[in-house]
Amino acid sequence: MENATILRLQDIVKTFPGVKALGGINFNLKSGEVHAICGENGAGKSTLMKVVCGVYRPDSGSIEVNGKKESFSNPMEAYRKGVSIIFQETSLFEEMTVLENLFLGHEITKKAGPFTVIDYRAMTIRAEEIFRRLSTQIDLHVQIKALGMAQKQMVEIAKALTFDANIIIFDEPTASLTQREVTALFAIIRSLKAEGFGIVYISHRMEEIFEICDRVTVIRDGQYISTKFTSDTDKDELVADMVGRKMGSYYPKTETEIGDTLFRAEHYYDSGFVTDISFYARRGEILGFAGLAGAGRTELMESICGLAPRTAGRLFMAGNEIEVQSYKDAMARGIVYVSEDRGKYGLIADMSIENNIALPQLDKLVNKFDILNTEREKELAGRYMTDVGIKAPDGEFLVTNLSGGNQQKVAVSRALALKPELLILDEPTRGVDVNAKAEIHKIISGLTQQGLTIIMISSELPELIGMCDRIYVMKDGALAGCFDRGEATQEKILSVALETKSAAG
Numbered sequence: 005m006e007n008a009t010i011l012r013l014q015d016i017v018k019t020f021p022g023v024k025a026l027g028g029i030n031f032n033l034k035s036g037e038v039h040a041i042c043g044e045n046g047a048g049k050s051t052l053m054k055v056v057c058g059v060y061r062p063d064s065g066s067i068e069v070n071g072k073k074e075s076f077s078n079p080m081e082a083y084r085k086g087v088s089i090i091f092q093e094t095s096l097f098e099e100m101t102v103l104e105n106l107f108l109g110h111e112i113t114k115k116a117g118p119f120t121v122i123d124y125r126a127m128t129i130r131a132e133e134i135f136r137r138l139s140t141q142i143d144l145h146v147q148i149k150a151l152g153m154a155q156k157q158m159v160e161i162a163k164a165l166t167f168d169a170n171i172i173i174f175d176e177p178t179a180s181l182t183q184r185e186v187t188a189l190f191a192i193i194r195s196l197k198a199e200g201f202g203i204v205y206i207s208h209r210m211e212e213i214f215e216i217c218d219r220v221t222v223i224r225d226g227q228y229i230s231t232k233f234t235s236d237t238d239k240d241e242l243v244a245d246m247v248g249r250k251m252g253s254y255y256p257k258t259e260t261e262i263g264d265t266l267f268r269a270e271h272y273y274d275s276g277f278v279t280d281i282s283f284y285a286r287r288g289e290i291l292g293f294a295g296l297a298g299a300g301r302t303e304l305m306e307s308i309c310g311l312a313p314r315t316a317g318r319l320f321m322a323g324n325e326i327e328v329q330s331y332k333d334a335m336a337r338g339i340v341y342v343s344e345d346r347g348k349y350g351l352i353a354d355m356s357i358e359n360n361i362a363l364p365q366l367d368k369l370v371n372k373f374d375i376l377n378t379e380r381e382k383e384l385a386g387r388y389m390t391d392v393g394i395k396a397p398d399g400e401f402l403v404t405n406l407s408g409g410n411q412q413k414v415a416v417s418r419a420l421a422l423k424p425e426l427l428i429l430d431e432p433t434r435g436v437d438v439n440a441k442a443e444i445h446k447i448i449s450g451l452t453q454q455g456l457t458i459i460m461i462s463s464e465l466p467e468l469i470g471m472c473d474r475i476y477v478m479k480d481g482a483l484a485g486c487f488d489r490g491e492a493t494q495e496k497i498l499s500v501a502l503e504t505k506s507a508a509g
């Protein structure tokens with residue numbers, strides 16, 4: 005049976021003030037197919053999907069859903085007509101519970117005498133069933149703000165599944181998931197596919213595209229480039245379509261002479277989960293932290309940086325014991341942290357790129373009358389905008405209007421601008437395209453030559469293996485192993501991360 009086209013986009017044009025985000029895009033999705041959309045940060049992927057589900061109205065072009073011309077005025081309407089979307093930036097309400105978020109705007113109701121009331125029991129049963137399918141356990145009654153990024157992402161996915169849609173759009177669903185959750189998600193996608201769903205899959209992880217997608221459409225700078233069967237193409241060709249040229253190395257690590265120990269943690273405990281961690285980082289070294297979601301990597305680093313309490317243990321910088329009570333203390337010691345959650349300790353979405361980069365060091369940018377030297381602010385921001393390649397009309401552009409990957413570049417730039425001695429990056433290339441990723445890697449690597457030490461948490465093992473001099477593996481809040489560059493492989497790291505009984509390495 006020839007599968008029907010269930011989503012057809014023709015000649016979609018969308019402009020924002022000063023930005024032509026989409027310049028005439030064609031796209032079609034069949035039932036029973038997983039169709040990837042690829043492109044660099046800012047290419048227009050999210051915008052295209054927001055046009056489909058009624059967040060934006062296109063300037064021109066047509067949208068056909070299940071054989072009918074549609075023009076949704078909001079996502080709720082799209083959901084009702086069969087299109088469900090998981091947005092790239094989480095759209096959950098932090099103060100509400102998981103269950104409330106799942107059914108917000110489409111609560112299950114029942115009759116109670118003359119009244120219609122919310123049927124919490126029915127919603128709970130439905131939610132439990134969905135999480136079971138996702139092989140995830142999440143307490144339905146906790147507030148969203150108590151969850152980590154990976155869990156939030158699973159809630160987003162579960163939410164999309166609460167709707168009765170036959171088209172599901174995933175906008176970078178795995179950006180904050182690790183191997184195990186990705187495997188569970190892929191199992192779901194395969195079963196949805198078998199049931200005849202059509203799935204749009206946006207991701208910067210090339211391996212995933214070849215693993216789960218049937219076709220791939222590439223857009224570049226808002227222009228349609230190509231549509232291919234994944235079985236007929238390969239990573240290099242795909243990247244060349246995205247970038248417009250052949251790419252060199254994905255992990256351009258420069259060999260750096262590694263110096264003496266800069267940072268040391270001894271028998272460190274945070275306020276609960278992280279137990280008895282001892283490790284060190286040397287000058288010029290890129291140190292990786294691998295582990296499954298929930299292994300405690302973020303908790304450990306947040307605590308070290310004074311963003312969460314510690315209960316025991318000692319920290320040393322260049323041989324001297326340091327006291328870190330707050331993030332300010334950490335910064336004063338030359339330790340800077342870039343969170344995996346751009347919103348949490350990171351960017352202020354409604355401020356400009358310039359303001360965001362300058363924010364942590366406003367004191368250095370004011371004159372003796374406390375007046376901000378905007379020229380210096382511009383200069384500072386401008387330098388990083390070019391170096392890191394932030395795609396925006398100018399430095400005054402608001403962060404909220406940047407594409408996801410470009411927001412990440414602002415977060416990294418802001419940390420670099422502080423000129424730290426120890427830079428701790430939590431998922432630094434989350435949502436960043438292959439080209440920009442290589443750029444960020446190049447910058448990181450280049451900085452180590454000037455003596456900067458990097459600690460990098462990443463869920464992408466190829467990234468850790470490609471960039472790090474040593475990789476620690478965490479499991480259940482403790483260190484479970486350590487590998488030198490050269491001996492680390494995905495299999496070895498995973499076997500330690502998954503081991504039931506942890507063996508010290």
Ligand SMILES: Nc1ncnc2c1ncn2[C@@H]1O[C@H](COP(=O)(O)OP(=O)(O)OP(=O)(O)O)[C@@H](O)[C@H]1O
Nearest residue numbers: 020025045046047048049050051405406407408409
């Ligand atoms: N509300 C907005 N106002 C102004 N410009 C916007 C707005 N939303 C998106 N843009 C711009 O439109 C372009 C496309 O952005 P979009 O978010 O679609 O990119 P993307 O392909 O999803 O990138 P990423 O991989 O980084 O998520 C970018 O140049 C972005 O800055």
Ligand SMILES: [Mg+2]
Nearest residue numbers: 049050092408
């Ligand atoms: Mg996007």
